[in-house]
Amino acid sequence: xxxxxxxxxxxxxxxxxxxxxxxxxxxxxxxxTPEVLTSVPWPEPLRRRILDAALGAPVGIGEIARLxxxxxxxxxxxxxxxxxxxxxxxxxxxxxxxxxVEGGRARGTLQLxxxxxxxxxxxxxxxxxxxxxxxxxxxxxxxxxxxxxxxWLGGEAxxxxxxxxxxxxxxxxxxxxxxxxxxxxxxxxxxxxxxLDAVVARATAGVDAYDAAGSRAASGSVxxxxxxxxxxxxxxxxxxxxxxxxETFDLAVxxxxxxxxxxxxxxxxxxxxxxxxxxxxxxxSLARSGAVRTLIASxxxxxxxxxxxxxxxxxxxxxxxxxxxxxxxxxxxxxxxLLFALVGYFGAHGLPVTLNRNVGARVAGTITPAGWAPRxxxxxxxxxxxxxxxxx
Numbered sequence: 576x577x578x579x580x581x582x583x584x585x586x587x588x589x590x591x592x593x594x595x596x597x598x599x600x601x602x603x604x605x606x607x608t609p610e611v612l613t614s615v616p617w618p619e620p621l622r623r624r625i626l627d628a629a630l631g632a633p634v635g636i637g638e639i640a641r642l643x644x645x646x647x648x649x650x651x652x653x654x655x656x657x658x659x660x661x662x663x664x665x666x667x668x669x670x671x672x673x674x675x676v677e678g679g680r681a682r683g684t685l686q687l688x689x690x691x692x693x694x695x696x697x698x699x700x701x702x703x704x705x706x707x708x709x710x711x712x713x714x715x716x717x718x719x720x721x722x723x724x725x726x727w728l729g730g731e732a733x734x735x736x737x738x739x740x741x742x743x744x745x746x747x748x749x750x751x752x753x754x755x756x757x758x759x760x761x762x763x764x765x766x767x768x769x770x771l772d773a774v775v776a777r778a779t780a781g782v783d784a785y786d787a788a789g790s791r792a793a794s795g796s797v798x799x800x801x802x803x804x805x806x807x808x809x810x811x812x813x814x815x816x817x818x819x820x821x822e823t824f825d826l827a828v829x830x831x832x833x834x835x836x837x838x839x840x841x842x843x844x845x846x847x848x849x850x851x852x853x854x855x856x857x858x859x860s861l862a863r864s865g866a867v868r869t870l871i872a873s874x875x876x877x878x879x880x881x882x883x884x885x886x887x888x889x890x891x892x893x894x895x896x897x898x899x900x901x902x903x904x905x906x907x908x909x910x911x912x913l914l915f916a917l918v919g920y921f922g923a924h925g926l927p928v929t930l931n932r933n934v935g936a937r938v939a940g941t942i943t944p945a946g947w948a949p950r951x952x953x954x955x956x957x958x959x960x961x962x963x964x965x966x967x
Contacts (some may be wrong), residue, residue, distance in 0.1 A: 585629065588875065593659075666740050723913065748767035765808075808828065848879070872897060
């Protein structure tokens with residue numbers, strides 16, 4: 576089955592596009608062959624509107640409605656631009672603008688990008704809303720990566736009788752832990768690129784969207800008073816499973832911490848401190864879950880050399896080695912695209928996935944048919960007959 580994917584992370588840095596051929600053999604082994612893996616830039620005015628909504632700027636319900644359609648059109652256009660025609664299914668998880676967490680659990684999540692628009696423009700069935708079923712059942716709806724990692728690394732963990740962990744460095748950092756029985760669990764550890772990008776964008780008045788290769792952070796010094804203040808955020812003390820988003824770790828968190836320490840910090844040292852915040856929160860959260868020998872990293876943060884260096888140092892204290900997913904044959908920039916292709920394929924075929932053992936398995940996603948549909952109960956409607964109502 577040809578499956579296309581159109582998605583964008585919480586940083587909204589680009590629209591990631593994939594087309595994947597998925598074949599399942601008689602033994603249940605899934606062959607996943609990437610045919611297209613690329614990124615298409617957001618139109619800059621639309622990206623600014625997305626970030627305004629995601630970062631809590633006052634926007635009305637009318638703007639949310641317009642964003643829902645404009646984002647969907649951008650996703651559909653990106654699929655066409657990347658020459659992903661011919662797909663039977665498009666996985667469009669949507670652009671996250673809000674993740675509602677209350678009392679330590681997710682209550683809801685809002686992703687924009689109307690599936691009907693994408694289906695109409697691409698001519699393919701669309702599966703969207705991948706997180707809702709898990710949240711409705713009491714889960715966090717995130718991260719989804721354990722589904723991919725259990726299929727990808729479960730056999731290795733069973734064979735070697737050793738757990739393996741993975742790390743996705745997007746706007747938020749999340750880890751998956753694959754156990755020796757082949758099952759996997761995952762949780763968000765805290766901020767990653769999201770805070771770094773927001774700090775750079777504000778300091779440069781939008782001229783720079785991120786710290787390229789972590790060069791600014793590498794030239795700064797960690798402010799330990801600021802770091803210790805940030806590490807006192809209550810999220811870091813919560814036990815997994817847990818999830819968070821940019822609405823929790825926003826610029827106000829930085830500004831409050833700076834006010835608390837009472838002295839100025841240069842941009843370079845602020846970035847160096849935030850890099851250390853991500854490294855410490857990842858390493859400490861992973862260590863609390865139990866020892867692992869290997870952590871396989873993916874996501875945009877892999878290209879931040881200062882961040883990867885800080886992570887290696889923090890993990891080394893616990894005897895854990897950090898490697899890029901590229902060393903395991905998976906492009907770190909596009910692992911999430913492969914994840915969505917797999918979860919979307921499962922959902923379209925009614926195969927449940929487990930994000931949280933306490934919640935159990937749920938079928939992920941809602942299908943908007945166009946062309947291909949997984950189940951057709953009625954072909955041509957020849958008429959409608961209303962029977963007499965039955966009474967007890």
